[in-house]
Amino acid sequence: MKLVLLLWIMGVIYAVLYIVPPAEGLGELVRIAFFHIPVAWVSVLAFLLSAGWSIQYLRTRDIQYDWKSSAAASLGLLFCLLATISGAIFAKLTWGAYWNWDPRQTSIFILLLIYGAYLVLRSSIQEEKERARISAVYALLSFLTVPFLVFIIPRFYFSLHPEPVINSGGKLEMDTIMIYVLLAAVGACTALFWQCFSYMVHNKQKSA
Amino acid sequence: MKKRHGIGIGIIALFIIFSAVSFKSSLTPYVTFAKAKTMSGSVQVRGVLISERVIMTEDKKAITFKLQDENGQEALIVYKGTKPDGIEEATSIVAIGKYQNDQFIAEKLLVKCPSKYQSVQGSVNK
Numbered sequence: 001m002k003l004v005l006l007l008w009i010m011g012v013i014y015a016v017l018y019i020v021p022p023a024e025g026l027g028e029l030v031r032i033a034f035f036h037i038p039v040a041w042v043s044v045l046a047f048l049l050s051a052g053w054s055i056q057y058l059r060t061r062d063i064q065y066d067w068k069s070s071a072a073a074s075l076g077l078l079f080c081l082l083a084t085i086s087g088a089i090f091a092k093l094t095w096g097a098y099w100n101w102d103p104r105q106t107s108i109f110i111l112l113l114i115y116g117a118y119l120v121l122r123s124s125i126q127e128e129k130e131r132a133r134i135s136a137v138y139a140l141l142s143f144l145t146v147p148f149l150v151f152i153i154p155r156f157y158f159s160l161h162p163e164p165v166i167n168s169g170g171k172l173e174m175d176t177i178m179i180y181v182l183l184a185a186v187g188a189c190t191a192l193f194w195q196c197f198s199y200m201v202h203n204k205q206k207s208a
Numbered sequence: 209m210k211k212r213h214g215i216g217i218g219i220i221a222l223f224i225i226f227s228a229v230s231f232k233s234s235l236t237p238y239v240t241f242a243k244a245k246t247m248s249g250s251v252q253v254r255g256v257l258i259s260e261r262v263i264m265t266e267d268k269k270a271i272t273f274k275l276q277d278e279n280g281q282e283a284l285i286v287y288k289g290t291k292p293d294g295i296e297e298a299t300s301i302v303a304i305g306k307y308q309n310d311q312f313i314a315e316k317l318l319v320k321c322p323s324k325y326q327s328v329q330g331s332v333n334k
Contacts, residue, residue, distance in 0.1 A: 023327060
């Protein structure tokens with residue numbers, strides 16, 4: 001399984017570097033998108049999963065769900081950070097500045113703060129059940145902001161950020177070859193996330 | 209209990225919408241020329257290029273072009289620096305700077321490129 005994932009990731013890297021054609025306007029810079037879009041997608045997915053397992057925890061009070069929820073939220077924060085950094089580099093190369101407090105950047109910054117606070121909150125509570133309960137509620141509430149911060153605000157205000165691949169017009173303005181590579185990259189990134197996630201949860205189960 | 213949760217979530221959602229509307233100015237740094245004229249500090253104006261070309265000034269120390277903001281107001285932008293890549297193809301331009309003598313003196317220019325994720329016609333590498 002790990003070997004398949006490794007080969008897959010290497011295949012995607014090869015495809016991004018050598019198969020993807022330079023894009024109109026973006027040129028060679030388009031290659032960053034194949035990192036930037038998948039990590040951003042995974043971070044939203046991780047936050048969603050974290051909220052889902054929080055609900056499960058609150059319903060069943062099974063500590064396993066707390067481990068899952070917190071692992072997903074921490075990884076989500078990590079991928080969100082990667083999306084922010086790759087985005088800043090992308091911005092420097094296309095717009096001309098690393099950071100401009102563009103609505104897209106402001107909203108992702110708020111998201112980083114919200115989930116950063118989640119980790120701080122967790123580390124400040126000693127008692128296991130108390131920590132699980134409070135962080136489940138917090139993770140659930142945090143996720144409510146995700147649709148606004150990720151999907152609504154950047155579409156509501158003018159942003160230097162390009163239209164998302166799945167844009168308001170519902171058109172897919174992407175070459176067929178790029179779509180395939182992007183899907184493969186999203187798949188690889190999601191699988192990598194899942195691998196890290198399983199590892200973290202498994203560790204918790206062993207130490208418990 | 210379920211109903212109470214629904215109401216709670218509704219209140220939070222309303223609060224988020226309220227914050228998004230009331231913090232509009234903090235969420236977006238971009239203003240119009242009309243607003244820029246009234247402000248003394250450095251501001252960010254976004255607009256579209258309406259000059260046919262981006263030209264150099266006579267002393268060749270700056271570039272200048274006309275920008276039209278979202279309200280349709282135009283202004284002459286003067287930017288002392290090298291011409292950013294792709295400025296003529298940009299779908300939007302953000303000029304950071306301030307108004308001085310009916311000109312907008314930009315310290316920095318940001319360009320929004322049309323990102324179409326389409327390969328270059330004929331696919332010739334630059």
